Amino acid sequence: DAMVIQNPRYQVTQFGKPVTLSCSQTLNHNVMYWYQQKSSQAPKLLFHYYDKDFNNEADTPDNFQSRRPNTSFCFLDIRSPGLGDAAMYLCATSIYRGQETQYFGPGTRLLVL
Amino acid sequence: TQLLEQSPQFLSIQEGENLTVYCNSSSVFSSLQWYRQEPGEGPVLLVTVVTGGEVKKLKRLTFQFGDARKDSSLHITAAQTGDTGLYLCAGYNTDKLIFGTGTRLQVFP
Numbered sequence: 745d746a747m748v749i750q751n752p753r754y755q756v757t758q759f760g761k762p763v764t765l766s767c768s769q770t771l772n773h774n775v776m777y778w779y780q781q782k783s784s785q786a787p788k789l790l791f792h793y794y795d796k797d798f799n800n801e802a803d804t805p806d807n808f809q810s811r812r813p814n815t816s817f818c819f820l821d822i823r824s825p826g827l828g829d830a831a832m833y834l835c836a837t838s839i840y841r842g843q844e845t846q847y848f849g850p851g852t853r854l855l856v857l
Numbered sequence: 858t859q860l861l862e863q864s865p866q867f868l869s870i871q872e873g874e875n876l877t878v879y880c881n882s883s884s885v886f887s888s889l890q891w892y893r894q895e896p897g898e899g900p901v902l903l904v905t906v907v908t909g910g911e912v913k914k915l916k917r918l919t920f921q922f923g924d925a926r927k928d929s930s931l932h933i934t935a936a937q938t939g940d941t942g943l944y945l946c947a948g949y950n951t952d953k954l955i956f957g958t959g960t961r962l963q964v965f966p
Contacts, residue, residue, distance in 0.1 A: 748899075786945060786956035787900070834899050843888060843949045848899030 747771070748849035750835050756855045757825050765820040765852045767835030775841050776818040778810060779834040781851070787834055793818060794841050822854075830856045860884075861946055861957035869963045870936055878931045878960045880946035887949065889929045891920055892956075894943040936964045 892900035906922035
C-alpha cells in the first residue's frame with residue numbers, strides 16, 4: 745500500500761545532541777511537510793518542501809533544519825535539541841500545495857533527556 | 858491570523874451516548890476538514906466539507922458545515938470505545954493547513 749513512513753517511531757536524545765528524523769513516501773507526492781505536535785495540542789507546521797523548493801515558517805526556530813534529497817525522502821534535523829523540543833513530529837505529504845488532502849505518517853515521538 | 862476554536866476541549870462519556878464537537882472561527886473558510894488522531898499515531902482524515910450548509914454522514918458520524926462557512930460540527934451517535942481519540946478540525950489559509958485547538962474524546966465501556 746502507498747503510504748507515509750516515519751523512522752524511528754520513538755527517538756531518545758540528550759540535551760544538545762543533534763538528532764535526525766526520517767520520513768519517506770511511496771505516494772510520489774510533490775509536497776512534504778513537517779509538523780511539531782506537543783502533548784494534546786494541534787500540529788504546528790514547521791516547514792514544507794514543494795519539490796525541491798524549501799519553505800520555512802516564520803516562527804520555526806533556526807535549530808530546526810530540513811533536507812529533501814529526492815522525491816521520496818525528507819529529513820528533519822534538530823541541531824541542538826532542548827527540553828522544549830520534546831514532542832511528536834509528524835510528516836505529511838500532498839500531491840500539490842494548496843487545498844489538497846494531506847496524508848500523515850504515524851509520527852516520531854522525540855524525548856530529550 | 859485565522860483561528861479555529863474547538864469545544865469542548867475534553868469530553869469523557871460512556872459507550873452509547875451521543876456527543877457533538879464544535880469548530881468555530883471568525884474567518885470564512887472555503888472548506889473544512891475533520892481528522893481523528895489516535896494515541897501515538899498521525900491524524901487521519903475523516904471528511905472534507907466544502908459547501909455552506911453541507912451535511913455529510915460517515916456511519917455514526919455526522920458532519921455539518923455552517924451556512925456562512927465559519928463553523929462546523931461533528932456529531933457522533935451511540936459512541937463506541939473505538940471512537941476514543943483527538944478530533945481536529947482544520948482549514949486552509951491560502952496554502953497552509955490550520956488546525957483547530959482539538960477535542961480529546963474518551964469513551965468508556
